[in-house]
Amino acid sequence: xxxxxxxxxxxxxxxxxxxxxxxxxxxxxxxxxxxxxxxxxxxxxxxxxxxxxxxxxxxxxxxxxxxxxxxxxxxxxxxxxxxxxxxxxxxxxxxxxxxxxxxxxxxxxxxxxxxxxxxxxxxxxxxxxxxxxxxxxxxxxxxxxxxxxxxxxxxxxxx
Amino acid sequence: xxxxxxxxxxxxxxxxxxxxxxxxxxxxxxxxxxxxxxxxxxxxxxxxxxxxxxxxxxxxxxxxxxxxxxxxxxxxxxxxxxxxxxxxxxxxxxxxxxxxxxxxxxxxxxxxxxxxxxxxxxxxxxxxxxxxxxxxxxxxxxxxxxxxxxxxxxxxxxx
DNA sequence: TATTGTTATACTCTATAACTATA
DNA sequence: TATAGTTATAGAGTATAACAATA
Numbered sequence: 207x208x209x210x211x212x213x214x215x216x217x218x219x220x221x222x223x224x225x226x227x228x229x230x231x232x233x234x235x236x237x238x239x240x241x242x243x244x245x246x247x248x249x250x251x252x253x254x255x256x257x258x259x260x261x262x263x264x265x266x267x268x269x270x271x272x273x274x275x276x277x278x279x280x281x282x283x284x285x286x287x288x289x290x291x292x293x294x295x296x297x298x299x300x301x302x303x304x305x306x307x308x309x310x311x312x313x314x315x316x317x318x319x320x321x322x323x324x325x326x327x328x329x330x331x332x333x334x335x336x337x338x339x340x341x342x343x344x345x346x347x348x349x350x351x352x353x354x355x356x357x358x359x360x361x362x363x364x365x
Numbered sequence: 366x367x368x369x370x371x372x373x374x375x376x377x378x379x380x381x382x383x384x385x386x387x388x389x390x391x392x393x394x395x396x397x398x399x400x401x402x403x404x405x406x407x408x409x410x411x412x413x414x415x416x417x418x419x420x421x422x423x424x425x426x427x428x429x430x431x432x433x434x435x436x437x438x439x440x441x442x443x444x445x446x447x448x449x450x451x452x453x454x455x456x457x458x459x460x461x462x463x464x465x466x467x468x469x470x471x472x473x474x475x476x477x478x479x480x481x482x483x484x485x486x487x488x489x490x491x492x493x494x495x496x497x498x499x500x501x502x503x504x505x506x507x508x509x510x511x512x513x514x515x516x517x518x519x520x521x522x523x524x
Numbered sequence: 525t526a527t528t529g530t531t532a533t534a535c536t537c538t539a540t541a542a543c544t545a546t547a
Numbered sequence: 548t549a550t551a552g553t554t555a556t557a558g559a560g561t562a563t564a565a566c567a568a569t570a
Contacts, residue, residue, distance in 0.1 A: 211483060213498060213499065213502055214483045214486045214487065214490075215479070215483070216502050216506070217486065217501070217502050217505065218479075218482065218483075218486075219417065220502065220505045220506045220509050221383075221387060221505065222387075223509040223513065224380075224383075224384075224505065224508070224509040224512070225383075225384055225387045226431075226432050227509065227512055227513055227516060228380060228384045232432075232516060233512070233516060236516065236519060258377075258378060272385070273385050273391070320374070320377070323377065324370060324373045324374070324377075326512070326515050326516070327373045327376065327377075327512075328373065329515050330508070330511040330512045330514075330515045331373075331508075331511065333511075334507075338504060338507075339372060340372060341500055341504060342376070342504045342505075342508060343372055343375050343376050343379070345497060345500060345501045345504060345505075346376065346379045346380065346383065346501075346504075346505070347375070347379045348493075348497075349383070349489070349490075349501060350379050350382045350383045350386065352489040352490065352492075353383070353386055353392070353485070353486075353489045354382065354386055355489075356485050356488050356489045357386065357391060357392060357395065357485070360395060
């Protein structure tokens with residue numbers, strides 16, 4: 207069944223608002239400041255990707271998960287490495303690739319950051335019913351998946 | 366009641382995924398390409414803001430709605446003006462300010478853009494139940510509001 | 525020859541600072 | 548003197564191109 211246009215036009219400003227809260231730095235950068243880890247946003251994205259992965263990742267794999275290009279990841283990893291937050295291990299299976307793993311301080315920094323973000327989420331959702339909270343997670347996940355799928359279909363249709 | 370941490374940690378990657386689909390250009394830039402209007406993303410943001418407003422807006426008002434600074438809006442408006450997509454009228458009530466209004470071609474371009482985005486939304490939500498679709502809109506709106514409120518409280522607490 | 529990553533460079537978007545004009 | 552906007556410049560973030568090394 208066809209979703210009606212009015213509902214979709216409602217959705218658009220909402221998504222824009224959320225997107226701005228997030229991406230245009232405010233939320234993420236505040237969380238970085240609040241956690242006192244002294245990194246910039248791109249580095250934190252790398253670090254949290256590694257933390258959420260739960261295992262060492264290749265440069266290319268990080269780039270793919272973040273939907274950015276390789277050279278960008280290379281440089282951010284260099285920053286993190288100098289700060290002692292990640293370390294590189296040669297991939298035993300492929301000498302060309304290196305695996306990137308967070309160090310203990312790196313994992314601690316990622317957790318501090320998560321703590322700040324989750325603290326705000328907790329506050330924001332404090333008055334919600336448990337049903338609404340779990341519905342938000344479910345619908346948001348499904349929407350992100352369906353939209354991603356629709357967009358990647360565009361690539362294969364008209365490359 | 367306290368939302369549980371596991372649920373929130375689920376939310377985070379979802380929001381990141383959605384945020385990247387949107388803001389990191391893919392969705393918006395594709396829609397711009399698909400609609401063939403030959404503009405860049407910042408200009409389109411201005412144009413759609415005017416279209417959704419339904420009335421001429423001041424430079425400062427546009428900046429405020431988009432949460433960007435004035436000079437940025439000034440320049441994008443200059444681009445749009447050269448392309449004949451918006452026009453400026455002096456505000457009769459205040460000679461310092463100018464009101465920006467979309468022209469007929471500007472409104473047409475905005476509608477083409479909305480058409481592309483909404484087409485993808487329609488596809489993505491095609492298999493959803495009507496209940497889920499309206500729940501998504503409702504929860505997303507509430508979440509955006511609550512999160513914005515929480516973040517602006519940070520400004521007043523620790524400026 | 526194909527793949528993984530790095531180095532060097534350029535581009536897009538947005539911010540800050542200094543200035544002009546009207547209120 | 549405060550407010551609305553503009554001009555000029557700077558910065559953050561990410562991409563593209565050219566290259567090196569291993570498979």
